[in-house]
Structures are given as structure tokens and as C-alpha cells.
Amino acid sequence: MNMASPTTPLPAAGTAANAATAAGTAANVASPATAPDTASPARALLRRRRAWKPAEFLFWGAALLAPLALPRSMLLMNEIAILGLFALSLDLILGYAGIVSLGHAAFLGVGAYAAGLFALNVSADPLAGLVVAMLAASVLGFLTSFLVLRGTDLTRLMVTLGVALLLFEAANSWRSLTGGADGLQGIAMDPVLGLFDFDLKGRTAYFYSLAVLFLLFLAARRMMGSPFGLSLRALRDNRLRASASGVGVNGRLVLVYTLAAAYAGAAGGLLAQTTQFVSLDVLEFHRSADLMLVLIIGGTGWLYGGLIGAVLFELFQDVVSAATPQYWQFWVGLLLVVFVSGGREAVHKAGAALRQRVAALFGGRRP
Amino acid sequence: MNAPVLETIGLVKRFGGLLATNNVSFRLERGARHALIGPNGAGKTTFVNQLTGVVKPTEGQIRLEGRDITGSRPEARVRLGMSRTFQINQLFRTMTPLEMLLLVLGEREGRGLRFWSRLDARGDLVDEAAAIAARFRLDDAIDTTIATLSYGKQRQLEIAAAFAARPRVLLLDEPAAGVPEAERQDLLNIVADLPEDVSVLLIEHDMDLVFRFATRITVLVNGTVIADGEPAAIAADPAVRAAYLGEGEDA
Amino acid sequence: MREILHVEKLSAGYGQAMVLHDIGFSLGEGRSLALLGRNGVGKTTLVNSLIGVTRRTAGTIRLGGADVTGFGPEKRARAGIGWVPQERNIFRSLTVLENLTAVARPGPWTPARVFTMFPRLGERRGNMGDQLSGGEQQMLAIGRALVLNPKLLLLDEPTEGLAPIIVEELLKALRDIFRAEGLAAIIVEQHARKILKITDDALILERGRVVHRAASAALVEDADTLQGFLGVARAAA
Amino acid sequence: MLTILFDGVAYGMLLFILASGLAVTLGLMNFVNLAHGSFAMAGGYVTVVLMQRYGMGFLATLPVAFLVPALIGAVLERTLYRPLYDKSHLDQVLFSIGLVFMSVAAVDYFMGSQQQLVHVPSWLQGRFDVAGVGIGRYRSFVIAVCIVIAVLLQFVLTRTRFGSQLRAAVDDQRVARGLGIEVGTLFTLTFAIGSGLAGLGGALGAEMLGLDPTFPLKFMIYFLIVVTVGGRAGLIGPFLAALLIGVADVAGKYYLPQAGAFIIYAVMILVLLIRPQGLFAAAR
Secondary structure, three states, rough: OOOHHHHHHOOHHHHHHHHHHOOOOOOOOOOOOHHHHHOOOHHOOOHHHHHHOHHHHEEEHHHHHHHHHOOHHHHHHHHHHHHHHHHHHHHHEEEEEEEEOOOOOOHHHHHHHHHHHHHHHHEEEEEHHHHHHHHHHHHHHHHHOOOOOOOHHHHHHHHHHHHHHHHHHHHOOOHHHHHHHHHHHOOOOOOOOOOEEOOOHHHHHHHHHHHHHHHHHHHHHHHOHHHHHHHHHHHHOOHHHHHHHOOHHHHHHHHHHHHHHHHHHHHHHHHHHHHHOHHHHHHHHHHHHHEEEHHHHHOOOOOOHHHHHHHHHHHHHHHHHHHOOHHHHHHHHHHHHHHHHHHHHHHHOOOOOHHHHHHHHHHOOOO | OOOEEEEEEEEEEEEEEEEEEEEEEEEEEEOOOOEOOOOOOOHHHHHHHHHOOOOOOOOEEEEEEEEOOOOOOHHHHHHEEEEEEEOOOOOOOOOOHHHHHHHHHHHHHHOOOOOOOOOOOOOHHHHHHHHHHHHHOOOOHHOOOHHOOHHHHHHHHHHHHHHHOOOOOEEEEOOOOOOOHHHHHHHHHHHHHOOOOOOEEOOOOOHHHHHOOOEEEEEEEOOEEEEEHHHHHHHHHHHHHHHOOOOOOOO | OOOEEEEEEEEEEEEEEEEEEEEEEEEEEOOOOEEOOOOOHHHHHHHHHHHOOOEEEEEEEEEEEEEOOOOOHHHHHHEOOOOOOEOOOOOOOHHHHHHHHOOOOOOOHHHHHHHHOOOOOOOOOOOEHHHHHHHHHHHHHHHHHOOOOOOOOEEEOOOOOOOOOHHHHHHHHHHHHHHHHOOOEEEEOOOHHHOOOOOOOEEEEEOEEEEEEHHHHHHHHHHHHHHHOOOOOOOOO | HHHHHHHHHHHHHHHHHHHHHHHHHHHOOOOOOOOOHHHHHHHHHHHHHHHHHHHOOOOHHHHHHHHHHHHHHHHHHHHHHHHHHHOOOHHHHHHHHHHHHHHHHHHHHHHOOOOOOOOHHHHHOOEEEEEEEEEEEHHHHHHHHHHHHHHHHHHHHHHHHHHHHHHHHOOOHHHHHHHOOOHHHHHHHHHHHHHHHHHHHHHHHHHHHOOOOOHHHHHHHHHHHHHHOOOOOOOHHHHHHHHHHHHHHHOOOOOHHHHOOOOHHHHHHHHHHOOOOOOOOOOO
């Protein structure tokens, strides 16, 4: 049922989308077809900004229909959906609140282990496991959020990296719980909602992950478009002015950090459930580093960045590692170096016109 | 009736051995147009930073409408009715003016934690933001990314954002600094047109602006108030002339 | 008389903020120039533009006949500009002596000679830069500019924040440097009368433009001009 | 007990030489170069290649293990690093992680992923006894070399014109340039020396720390800890921190093998939270 939702426009979004097309580019003309209170151009402007853009429908429609075109690649697609959710999580704190992190894998890992252990010891129901994964990660997120409030970006990078390394060491040492280097084996999941069995081709896995991704994306889109989301952007842009505008800095940061942790936990949970295996790999440093690259590719602060980045990253990885599996890291590194050393600007400049059009279609904004 | 809206009592700030604020007792009357002037290094910025809560005073008290706010956090002071502009623009560069104003209005109305509400859920706030933008001559730029606005427009937004918090006390820190001639007049008009019930403290070097705007002037030198009074009296004050021209012991 | 500095149509600022507009003036060999104006009119920005640490949008700067407009600050310093920055900016993790030796270039001014001129610095040569009093820091900042052996000295508010007796001492030292060495100098000062007594010429800036130029000796007698441009009274009144 | 202490000191000394370049680039120039370990690895592999393929003696390879990474460092500083000096720490981190990944994969490709063995000359092998305490010859050698380098570094930084110009440039880059100091050249040279020292450390440490393509990743966090815990005001803080970490790590692995690197990471987080400027940094 939830798999059908991407193509079913929400009522509010539907009318707003009509308004968007009707109003065209002029800022001060409100379509008569919209609600009566649109006399104010500013209100119409905001409504148009948050309305669903055609490209968004296209994006999700394509995600839903992709298995028809590539029925054999559903395992890969599942990985993309999970990586996309993980990147979305990082975008919440980095792209919206401006908190840098080199240890986001900590939350992915905790989510994965929580879901795995829950499935092995308590219940094999996927949704219950997912909730447990999100809860476990958000508890860790809440506790560690206080570590990222103080200090400079460098301190934050080091502290987040340190937390992730600590967890890795802990998981490695606490063999009785985590299975150490062998990982958690023998996870078998019940059918999703009692209806859809996990199959070897990854069909259920993909649609399950996509549905979770879509629902969490909807929630993120709503939250980042709220006054709360606006205040996060304020913090990212200029903390001094944010606090001079009455924004309570620490409270907001704790909230968004916890929220992002829950999202990453969900990604970890999905990973554990759909691959039916958890190993130390989920806590490795390269997870956090790759994630940064995903977001750099897609761009931060517009929610779709992580998703598009995940698609490109996984496709690129699929192609390259088919050719030279053990040197995949070289290309990740090269991409990072090129992107940071000006490639980002060049790409953005070259595609400026295209980007503007895409951004307009997606209704997002990229700094 | 005569109670000052903002007041400092015996304010002292030391940085190590340096006495940056020396026992400053200052009153801002309700509805005042008050300018704070002084040569470089007089301690104006340190004084303003204590008023707004960025720096903690070593001694003394700050009162806003009779309430002791000496230890309050900056964001709490905004909610209590005092907001400021910055000498160097502090704007949300990736937002539009409309969004920035909505942010300020939302925080003023205590909506900052509403994570499921929409930005345009309170239409009256949106209209108010649009009205403020119009008042500060930003209506044609309301949906432009702030980073791409001209410097003069950014200065205007700097004041608009402080104004949107609906302060009873507004601190303007060198509002005209760096604004090119062509955009200067707009800015001066905006400052002149601020509503009368807002008490304004202006920190400024530009004497044209100070004497056009202020009905009262305080002169700060080396962290100490050396004169306080009406513009004509300040202009004639020998101590002030000495501070500005280096007259005095050898003149 | 040879021209040491020639500035033409210079506009500059920081980031997006434009501070200087269309500045033009020149300075002859051995001449000293007082740069006057109230706070925030662009005096420091002008000095910083001469040394090359602002964003220039138009104009040219020639030093001793050579165009240095495109030079970075270190190259301008080597071409013969000695800079005493506004905040003094003594290198705090260097000793007094190191502050001099780190930048010294061959010429008549040596650290030893600086210590002869400011004996107090000599006594404190082993102290770290951040252990000096304001007056000592100022002397060190001047000494540090001198050991570059420049053709042109830029002094940005050298007397600011100093006790009156130290100001007198410092001004006397500066006068000797200007007169005896034939060194060209530009000195920014808020306290006009004091500095007009030791300089040859004066420029007054207002809102980033040159609004008045005069011989120092004439300007010091011109109370109306001084009050109008530099005092607190309204310029037009 | 004393043997462990001695081993810890040797390990700490080595860490200091490895991290000293980072202490300057990160501590003084405020540039986060996570790829510092890649230069160390380069030095290690220079020694390996020269010994295995060209039959050079261990000692003879050490100068080359310094020079090659220094040269690479200088070239990279001029071309890639410099534009990043005024970018955000995040960009610097991502860029240098990229370099780490590239160097790891490249070395793997050319040299293979196996551990490399460095055979130190026979007169440096084995142990001798001092008052009943077993002292490794090679470790004594490492300590001696490291002390010489540490003293030399401290001398250059505090007693030479180069050192005072560098400190001046770090104190206030804008004013240093305005007073004619060639900050760009100074930074290139400093970066090259730091990379060279890392390379030397990598060569010296191959026998004690092991050498394989994942070296930069494995030790990245250790270098960062040395600098951040040591404080970023000079070389003495990092020196003490390196000794502390060396002894703690060796002792920890001996007495509490299960805890792994746990304690070190926890201590780092704690220090960063309580004293973000580092343990030994002088309050400014």
C-alpha cells in the first residue's frame, strides 16, 4: 500500500502545484484558482516555493518504476535507496544546520546492530525492528549531540570521528553481543506487514526501503520547510545573527542532531534487515567519508542532493568496481580531491543554466 | 513616565589589565533618538556587546524597562524587546529577505520549534514580513537570495531584520558604514522614518547622520563617558573638542 | 624634487563594502603628510590600500616612479614601504629583538640603531611581544618598519591609546625621523593639532574622498576648517 | 615494567617525528591535513624499495626517505594545498581524505597489500641489558635519532630567522606580508620539511609500526590526537602528548589488550571537550 503513495499526489500539494504552473514567473500574480487568501503576493510566493514541482513527481515516479526497466538490478537499487536515506540524514545536520561530522557511520552502525539484534533475539518483524533501530540511534544521537555544541568545526570533526572510532572498537571488542569480526549471522526477517516475503532478487527489499525512504523524505521535506527548518538554516548561515534574532541555538542543534541520528538509524536498520547481515563494516570510517562524497556530488541543503548523489555514487561504483574492484577507493579519493579543488565550482558553473532549471523544478534551493 | 527604557548602572568591563568600560551609567529614554559617539578605541563596541549580551560585564547592572537583564542570554534579550544591527552585515546569506524576516517574526511569536507547521501557515505574519520589506524599501528584492543583493540593500535588510523583532529598544551600529553614495539617501530616510515609539541608540562616526538624527548624544572616550547632552551642548563642549581634535593640554 | 608616491583615481574597500572613492594625491621625497578625518572616513583603508591588503576596484599606485598596483603586500614592502599598522600587531610569539630581525633588510636602520633611539626597547629586547606596554609596542612597531629601510613610512594612528607623556616622546622621535632622515611619511591621526606641528602637508578625508588639502602650517591656524571636518559639530553648521 | 616504559617512550618519540609536520601545518598554519600519514607511508616505501630493489643499506635510505616526501609535499603544496588554505576545515578534511584514499589504493596497486618488512642492520638488532632491563638496540637508535631531530626542530623554530619569520607569519599573516615576509615561500618550505619528517618517521617506524598500504588510515587519528591533545601553540605540547600516548598505548595493549584503542579515543574526546585548545597549550 505504501508503495503506491509516490504517484498519489497529496491534495494540498496538488492544488499548490497547479498554482505554481498557473502563476508562472511573475511574483505578484496569484492564480484565481487558488485559495481566496492569496491576495498577498508574498503568501503566493511561499506557497509556490513549497509546492511539489513536476520534476519531483518524475523523480519518485522513476524510482517506483525503475524495477520494471531493470528487474535484475534491484539489489543495487536497494543499496541506493538505503545510501540515499543515510545521505538525507547527513544533509539534515550538514546542509540545514551546518554541523560537520566525520562519524555519521556511528548512527548507521547502531541502527544496524539494533535491528539485527532485535531480529535475532526479540522479533523478526521488520517494522518493529526499524522503530527499534531509529530509537537506538536517536538515543545515541541525543547523548552525543551535547558533544557537538561547543568548539570549532575542527573540534566537531575530531569528536564525531572519535565517537565513531570508539563505537567501532566497542563493537569489535564486545564479541558476545556483536559477533566481533564475524558479525551478526543468520538474521531472518518476517514478511513486511505480514504480506511481502523478502526474496533473493531483492524485490521486496527495494520496495520496502523505497517506501521507508519516501515516507521519511516526506517528513523531512515538511520539517525543513517549517519554521523549525528555517531556524536551522539561520543557524547554519550565521549563528551570531540567529541568536540576535531570538533563536535558541543549543536546543535546535540537539533536536536536529537527534533527528538526523534517527534517520541514519533507519538506514542502518534497513541495511541489516534487507541484507540479513551486520558486520563491523557498518561502523567503518570509509562509510562516513563516502557519505560526504555522496553529498558533495548531489549538493547540500536541498534534500534531493543526498538522493541524487546516492544514485550517481552507486552507479559509478558499480561501473568502476566491475573493472577494478580493489582500487575503487582510488576513484573515490580522486573524486573528493577534484570536487573540493574547484571541480565543484566548475561543474556548477558549467551546468548553471541546467541547475537553475532543475532547482526550479524541484523547488529546492542550493546555496 | 520618566523611567528610562534602557539603563546601565556603574558598568565596568576589564579585559586583563585593560579597562574597556569604566563605570558607565547610561540612560536611554523612551522614544529617544540617542547617539553614542567617540574616537576609535573608545570602547563603543564593547559597550554595545554588553548591552546585547555578547560580552559579560565585570561589574554593574543593565536594566531593560526596569528588569535586570545583566545575566540574560542574547536571544532572551531579543524576546524582552531589544534588538540590534551589526557594524559588519550579519545576514542569512542563502535565504531571501522574505525568509529572513519570517524567521525573525516566527521567533518573536515563539514558533521556532514548530516542525510540522508551514512557513505560510500564519498568513498575517507573511503579510507583516512583506510590509516590513516594503517599509525598508526591499519590496522589489523580497525573493532574491540575500548574498546577491547590493551592499546598500543588505544594509537596509540588516535594519529591517532588527526592526522585525518589534523591539522597544533598537541599537544601530554604524548603519551607514560602507554604503555607496547612491544608496546612502535611502538608508538615511529609513533611519529617519523609524517609528517614534521605538527608542533608538545609534553608534555612528558620520557626524552628518548623528546631528541630523540625534536629539541626545553621549560621548565615550577611553571607556569613560566624558559628555552627555543635547547636540548643541556637545558640539560646544571643550572636553569633546579636545578628544576629537587633540586640543587640550597643549592648546 | 623627486616624487616618491603617486596615487591616482584609487577606489577600494573590503569585500562588498566600498570605502574609498577616486583618491588622488602625490608625495615628494622627504615630505611628510598628515592624513586627517574623523573615524570611519577611510584613513586606515587608504593606508591598507597602499600596502595592498584591501580590495582595490580602480586606480593606480606608483612608488618611486614604478607602478606597484599589481604587487602583493610583501612585494610592495620590499619595494620600499614601511608599515606601522593601526593595531600595532606586534608578533606576540616573537621577542622584541626577533620582531626586528625577522623583517630587517640591509640599510642604515639596524636593530641596534632602533635600540639607541628607543632605549627602553633595548632593555626589553628579550621579552615576548605580548609582554610590552602600549607605548613600547608602538615604539617596536615603528622600529620594525624602520629596519625595513623603506623609502616611505606609513604610520596608522601611532599615538592612539598612549599616555600623553609617551605621546610627546613619540612625536618628538617621529619629527626627528622625518626631518633628519629625509624619509617620506604618511601619518594617520585623529588628533589633528598635534600631528600638524610635525608634518609638511595635510589631507582631509570624508566618506572615502579627499575633501581638503593644505600645508600643515596653514591648516593648524584654520580653526573653522578643522572644526568643520574633524570636530563633532555638524559640518554644514 | 621498565621495558614497557622504554618501548612506550620509543613509540612516543616516533609518533612525535611522524606528527611534527602536522603540528606545524595544523597547529600553527591551521590547515587540517589528514593526508599527513600518506607522506609518512611514502617515506616508508622509499626505504623498502631502495633496500629491496637496489640493495641500499638501511641508513643510506633515510635521507632519501626524507627528501622524496618533502619534494612531493612541496609540489602538492604549491599546486593543490595552497588554494585550500582559506577554505573551510570541512573542505580541507574532505580534500585530504581524498588524497589518503588515492595514496592507499595507488600503493596497493604498485606495491601490493602485504606487510613490508624492513631489515635493519644487524648491529641494530637484538637487545642489551641495563641493570636487568631489556633495552632494544633499534629502539634506542630510534630514540636517539628522534631526540636529535626534536632538538634541531626546536632550535630552528626558536633560534633562527626562518623560525622567527614562520612564527611571525603564523601570528599575523596579513601584517607579516605587509612587512615583506614571503609567507608563501615560507609555508611551502615548512610544508615540505613537515612532509619530509613524516617520511623519515615512516621509514624509521616501518620496523616498529608495520608498513602496508592502510598505514595513513591506521595512524591518521594518532597524529591528530598528538596535535590536538598536545595543543597547537608550539612543538613542546605535541612532544609531551606523543610521549604520553606512546607510553599509554604500549602499556594499554600490554595490560588491557581487550580495550584496544578504546581508551585513547575516549581520552581524546574528553580532552577536546574540556580543553579544546589542547592539554599543554599556553593560555593566550
